[in-house]
Amino acid sequence: MHVFRWKAIIPLGLLLVLMGAGWYLLLDSAVRRGIEVVGTALVGAKVDLEEADVRLAEGAVILRGLLVTNPDAPMTNLFQLDEVVADLNLRPLLQKKIFIDTIAVRGLRFGTPRATSGAIPNPDPEGGALRRQIDEWSRRVPVPDFSLDGLSGTVNVAAIRPENLQTPALARGIQSAADSARDAWMAQLQALNPTPLIDSARALAERLQGASLRSLGLGFVRSVRSLRTTVSGLTTLRSGIDQLVQDVSGGVETLQRRVSDLPNARAADLASARNLLQIPSLDAPDISPALFTDLALERIQPVLYWARMAERYVPPGLDPRRRPGPSRARRAGSDVEFPTERGYAGLTIAFAEIDLRLEGEGASAGAYRVHIEDFSSEPSVHGRPIRISVSRTEAGSGPDAVHLEAVLDHVTSAIRDSVNLRITGFPLPAVTLPGIGAHMDLGAGVNQLSLVRIGDTVAGQWLWSSSQVSWDRASMGSGRVNDLLWRTLSALRDVQVEVGVSGDLTGPTLSVRSNVASEISRSLRRELATEVAAAERRVRAEVERLVAQPIADARSRVAEVEATVQGLAADYRRQLDQVRADLEARLRDLGRD
């Protein structure tokens, strides 16, 4: 019997040819479907592709009609592309890797409407969790209140209620802690009560007064042993009391520390009372955050989101990484990827050039050029950082300029990303100033962002600067103070708002500065310093009245507890020392015999 069925070679060959032909015919739709599935998973919203044309002989892929839904607005496309032409390096395809030498994009448009919703049922749970984290951080960022209402009328100090102040509560807490500690320590001292032992020791000492070997006779040894046992008992008791005294010192020190924290609580109560009665701080560093923190948070949140998403899409390092397996009738499982420095990354785009034109009459209308170099889904494999630059080649109107340089260096596990963006002549944010009610429209100006991420820390600055600011009284009230503010603000033409962000990427510190705050501060100080000082004095006096006594009580209670316990302990120690000295003297006398 033959092992091989030679006559099956031709049917097998035919079958393989048939399969190859089928694969070739279905390749375009497979690529189209693959791009839609992978794109949808990455974006977290529907990605549609009208046509994919794979030309293996030419090493080219042409994509037509790519629509990428905006995950935050499913009836709008984040962007759409008319045509993408990619030159493929065919060799990496044998390793199931995609290496695009060059890519050219035509007909890129943003924010186009969709005919149907592009929402998907469970969009990107990881991205959602990240958004929630950033929202949580923004809620924790303190936004001080700024209100001038307290200066318009009389200062109602009766509104400051002792139950709303933290100092009296803290002081009462210290007093009750001191009382509890005193009770506990006194109980321990009672348990150690040395009086019976001291009395018996004194009796023994008196009994042996003037005694000698001769007078004691056979009782000599017993008397010496009794003396030694009593001295030993006294020593043990003294050690117990010493230990208790040490514990008392530690406890009193803790109570005193709490007492010394009370002035801080008093300062916090004063600030809270000022807020309650709406007496504003006139310091510019206090006013800026009150006016612009909301705006800063609104703008900085997406920046932080994408700074962290960049790490997810383009992870650093060479550790094996896991992705969900392909969708099929059988269980999908997971695909585990094993990148190495000597191979190809899953997706590499060596060079991409995108020319795009924004139509219309708006400030953003015009032609732009985007360059992307060394984009790689695994930069540690590709070995070079991703570089992106965007520039405006032709403005629709006016001398506007856009310049963006970004470097995403994920080659090593220590991420080093940087973004520098400068846009001039474009509309800047408009904001209604909280607590004042005036509406500020920055108009067209300079929008400049620089952000650096090194490892898990971030440092950046966002500056909006305009010399064409327009003001509207909007919901601003009337009266002397508001009129003063309006005169100050409406005279301002040059405005700078500077937002700083620094620290850990998961919870950076935000700082806000603006010349608007400096002008408000200067103006209020000039006109209202006397009123503010008088109002502050009244508030301070009222807070002081409510907190001074509790603070004094707490301080004296701690001192009293210390004196009581330590005094009794000292008395015990003195008696113990005295009687032990007597007994030791008796022992020495007997020893001489």
Place this chain on the structure above:
Amino acid sequence: MLLLRLLQKLVKTLNSDGTPGQVALGIAMGSALGLTPLVNLHNLLILGAVFLLNVSFPAAMLGWIAFAPIGFLFDPWFDAIGNALLADATGLVPLWTMLYNVPVIPLSNYNNTVVLGSLVGWVVLFAPIFFVARLGVAWYRTHVLPRLLNTRIFRFIRASKLYNFYQLFQTD
């Protein structure tokens, strides 16, 4: 019609065509198509081997059909095996990394937990499937087939028009 011919061939294979070893080998090889996700490079190789080697082709088809539901049923275990080999066995990472960067091998989807787990499962089960199938075919031919041929129903079928119709599709 193709299905009927396949069925006919299958009956013939079980009854007389080929040795029990050829039939059992066909079933064991065909079981790979059922146990592992079908559209994968290793299944193309196995199909080629079934064509080229002197094993029973209908038996391979029988193996495929019989083991496909078992494949679905065993998927959680295959996933766990693949996971243990690809993700947990750190000693194997250099091997997987090397294979991941060798041309053609990544096209086999070996780095998918279900594909690798089921392939390993099939390799482990190959010998038991082969031996059990060989014993089963031999036992069927000596004990079941003679009795079956003598049953009233079988005699009725053989005498009926249905059997004549069946004979029409006999190739030899």
